[in-house]
Amino acid sequence: SAAxxxxxxxxxxIIKGEIPSYKLIETEATFSFLxxxxxxxxxxxxxxxxxxxKLPELPDESLADVMVIAKRIAxxxxxEDFNVLQNNGKIAHQEVEHVHFHVIPKPSEDQxxx
Ligand code: 5GP
Ligand code: ZN
Numbered sequence: 811s812a813a814x815x816x817x818x819x820x821x822x823x824i825i826k827g828e829i830p831s832y833k834l835i836e837t838e839a840t841f842s843f844l845x846x847x848x849x850x851x852x853x854x855x856x857x858x859x860x861x862x863x864k865l866p867e868l869p870d871e872s873l874a875d876v877m878v879i880a881k882r883i884a885x886x887x888x889x890e891d892f893n894v895l896q897n898n899g900k901i902a903h904q905e906v907e908h909v910h911f912h913v914i915p916k917p918s919e920d921q922x923x924x
Pocket of ligand 2 (some may be wrong): 815816819820821822823860861862907908
């Protein structure tokens, strides 16, 4: 369920509308929006409404809901090539401590590193 949230978490604030975002799709258990520092045009973040810091803390049903939305966003981008990326912990480059999946379109001219 979507019950768990953390008052000090920026992604929980985005879900609640306390921090503005460019929303893409919202469902009962998920929220998705454009990344503020995109690696390519259309770089999206998909998050569970349930506040978990790292992937192993996320209930399976929330994970399934998030992945379905990641797939839907990838389809909606209308682009064949893309990366789905998910970082856990500071050493692995996690900056925001609320589980999130990046959906990063890869246009043919893009020379980005990810
Ligand atoms: P991480 O490195 O934790 O996997 O990725 C965090 C992502 O969140 C980064 O790509 C960063 O640009 C994005 N981000 C951080 N703060 C905000 C915010 O307030 N709004 C939006 N839309 N994206 C954010
Ligand atoms: Zn949170």
